Amino acid sequence: MKRGPYAKGAAKREEILSVALEVVAVKGCRKASNREIAERVGLTQAGLMHHFASREELYQEVLRARDIRDHEMFFAPDPTIEGFFAVIAHNAEVPGLVRLYVEFSAEASIPEHPAHAFFLERYAWLRDGLSGVIHRAQDSGTIGPAVDVSAAVDLLVAAADGLQLQWLNDHAVDMVARLRRLWEGIVAVSHAA
């Protein structure tokens, strides 16, 4: 009995996030997006914000929901570098989410920002996942032993972030092709004596 209202609130939150993912994917995080999200889940904008402490929390949770979905679609259970490329390729289909991610991650880089902890956690999670990718690639022999795993991971993350910015400026930028070149570079050093 007691669990009822909590479960209902949690379900509504899930519904909001899945709608928000769709709306933001196309429109980004403008004021109009909040209105559309609220309408589609049958709430007022005030009602929508009743489920989230702030606008920042809503967008942070949208990005988290995106990560979980991407992870399930492309990465689980044994992530490979191809899975990472697939996530980036998919990003080109969801410009609004790329925009949200690029703007929000830059904004949240100051320690006072409410989403600062979220991004710190997210980078740690991403680094962890990519370290696993490189170790597995070493086990299977696609990459040599002489690789500085933490450097390779930092560079893959940096390139993916930097490429999203370039892609927003010019959709002709081929993010996946660029990342493949970087991966080839990492593979090349990994075989060096």
Add this chain to the structure above:
Amino acid sequence: MTEQTRARGSYAKGVLRRSEILDAALEVISECGGRGALIGDIARRVGLTQAGLMHHFRSRDELFCAIIQARDEHDEELFARAPVGIAGFIAVIEHNQQVPGLVQLFAEYSAEVAGDPRHPSRAFFRQRYAALREALIGDVRIAQESGEMGSAACAPDIAEQMIVAADGLQVQWLLDREVDMAGRLRQLWRALCAASFDEDRGANT
């Protein structure tokens, strides 16, 4: 004639005031940056009101672009005047660790501009990236001539790799000051050099 002199005089004064403001802006921002509360801090430093400050710049966007440009000119004088190759670019990124606020402003503002197809500063960033790409292509050619990098490497590709890594590393570094931006860029450069020799060997066999 007097009219002209007076006009030129006040124009020159305006230019002087503008560059004084930009100097102050660079100082204020290098300490604590970001877009918020920035204009007020700069105005206070040069003894103007916010309205007085904005008399010298048509808009917030013009002020931010002018600040980024002043920073670029300053960096170029310090690190890249001589054709030092990729080391000059990496030195600029290393220097960025001393000016977190400028890194913050650049990261936030470039993201804001990239996210809005109708942003008034899009042309500024397009030109800035094009100039940076050209400079880095020059650095790659220097490395190819000296034999540090293989001849088959595609210079514009390498330039792009360095740019996106530098942008991405700055965001990582803002979040976590332990990230060694310059060290990582040197590692990237070495990886790209190694890959270029693989390409050379591939082309020769």
